Structure formats: C-alpha cells, structure tokens
Amino acid sequence: MARPVPTLADSVRLTEDAVLILDRRHFPFRREWVRCADVDAVARAISDMVTQSSGPYFAALYGMVLAARAAAGLAPELARAELDRAGAVLVASRSTNNHLGKAVRAVLGAVDAAPGTDLVTAATAGAEAGAAVYHARSRSLGEHTAKLLPPGARVLTHCWADSYLIETVNAVRALGNEISFYCTETRPYLQGARLTAETLAEMGVDTTLITDGMGAAVLSAGDVDALVTAADRVTMDGHVVNKVGTLGLAVAAHAFGVPFLAQVQAPDPAAPTAADVPIEHRPGAEVLHTLGVRTASDRVRGHYPAFDVTPPRFVGTVVTDRGPFAPGSLADYHREGSS
Structure with missing residues (x-):
C-alpha cells in the first residue's frame, strides 16, 4: 500500500501569477497559504x-521566476540587473x-x-532544474x-523537517527497516512539535515529543541510538551550523557515547571556518x-x-x-567534483 505524501513535501507552489507558501507558523492546526505576488513579498515571507x-x-x-516575469519587458541589461x-x-x-544563494544561482545560471x-x-x-537537483x-x-x-x-532529532527527513525515512524503509524518533519541541516556534513530529506522524513513524530541556536526560538513559539533525551549513573545517539548541544536544550525545550524524547536501566551500x-x-x-501567547511579563x-x-x-x-x-575530511567532498 502506498503511504501518504507528507504535507510539507509540497508546501511552496508556483502559479501563473504568484508563489503560494503554506504558512508553517500555524501548521498543523490551520492550513493556510500565503500568496506572494512579487519577489519582495516572497522575501518577507521567508x-x-x-x-x-x-x-x-x-x-x-x-521568487526568482516572479522577478523574471516582472522584468520581462525590460532591455536585457536592465532585466539582468533586476534579477540581481x-x-x-x-x-x-x-x-x-x-x-537561498544556491537557489538564486540556479536561476541566474540558467x-x-x-x-x-x-x-x-x-x-x-532554471527553477525547475534547481528543484529537481535538490530532491535528487x-x-x-x-x-x-x-x-x-x-x-x-x-x-533523537532537533528542528528537522521535510526533504531530508522524508527521504531518510523512505530510505530506511527501502532497506526493510523501521525507525522511531524523539523530537524536541524546538522553541520558540515549536518547529519540532508542529513540523517535524507532524511530518513523521503523517508517515506513520513511531514519534515521541520531548521538551528542549529533556534531550540530555533521554541520551543519558540509553533511549537513543543516534542524534541526527539537518544542518543549515557545514564549514570546510567541520563546524555544524544549525538551529539553536543543536550544540547542547551534540555535547550531551558526545558525553554519553551517542553518535551525532549531521546532514547537509554539501559542505560550503565559501565558509572555510565558522x-x-x-x-x-x-x-x-x-x-x-x-x-x-506571551509567556513572560513586560519586565x-x-x-x-x-x-x-x-x-x-x-x-x-x-x-x-x-x-x-x-x-x-570534508575537503575530500569537493575533490570529487563541484557542489
């Protein structure tokens, strides 16, 4: 039986006159789409x-496609300046x-x-090719x-949603295995509670939510085989930049002998160090x-x-x-070809 496609796998859509973006600030309680009619509205939404x-x-x-549509009637040099x-x-x-830079370069390159x-x-x-490459x-x-x-x-994971998460679960199942997760809630936007845990639940994965302060306790109890997170960026000297709170979990995992796997499509050659x-x-x-809802006084x-x-x-x-x-050893990645 085919499993349902998680909602966040298709949360940004290009239409004939706009970009529609699922509002993750309210998901999964409300499923509302924000309509962005130009590139500046897309940037504000991000x-x-x-x-x-x-x-x-x-x-x-x-958003770059919207910019191209807006610049289509200009002289070539002016249109290119508008895209920049x-x-x-x-x-x-x-x-x-x-x-974000990679997305922009994918369109400009095309x-x-x-x-x-x-x-x-x-x-x-260029946008379609960039999307296909990202998924692959x-x-x-x-x-x-x-x-x-x-x-x-x-x-155990922290603030890890959609593409990497979905593809990891799919790959585990393709090997004939199953997987379970402890998800931190990820304050202050509660991405872990609302996005990560919900995506896993949609996929039928055994999922347990913990507060951000419980990670070390779960690791110390021997309840976790691996800490796995995505990374917003990884430097060439091996520093992992990710949602705040990742550092504390990584230190605790190291203290209790739990391996930390950080996912990134490629280390960033433009970032030699942190x-x-x-x-x-x-x-x-x-x-x-x-x-x-405010959780502290105005003092x-x-x-x-x-x-x-x-x-x-x-x-x-x-x-x-x-x-x-x-x-x-991340320099070895780029020795195998360009990213």
Missing part, C-alpha cells in the same frame, strides 16, 4: 518564518543558510546560459544516512511568546540567536549526498 527548513529554497527558486536585485533581496531574507532565450522561459527552466540530492543524502542507522534505530558564517539573530520578543527581555555552531569534536559524521565524511 524572513517572517512563513516557511522554514527547505521551504525557503523553493520559495527563492520561484531580486537575488540579493532573497539571500538577505535569512542569512545563515546558504541554500538565464546566463541561454542568451536570447525568453527570460521567463529560461528562469522557469536529498534522496541520496537520505540513502547514505539510512545505511548508518541500525535496524529499529531510535533517533567565522565565515553569519549567525542570524532574531528579535528577542519572539522568545517571549509561544504560538502568539523581561528576550535574546534569540537563531542558530548555534557545533565544533567538529562533537560531530561524529557529516552525511552528504556523496556519502558520509568525518568532520576533518
């Missing part, structure tokens, strides 16, 4: 957390994850490779991860609220670094679309 995880990548791809402006706006909308071709046609082809690399990454997990693996990765700081007011202020950096000594394996690598 910045405002309407879409998260791999969603911004697809939003950026399709659109790309800069999208990349700036969330600075830590480098997938446009530049086809001079004289209709601008919208070229941009759309996610499948490969999931297959490599599945081979590293024992049958019946009990996995100092080369901008860490997004979001408004502290977001920490003071949960699902729109308290919040602090919200949205990502943290896990040093390579706490990372067991970086799993890429080309297979697993030790954190100190």
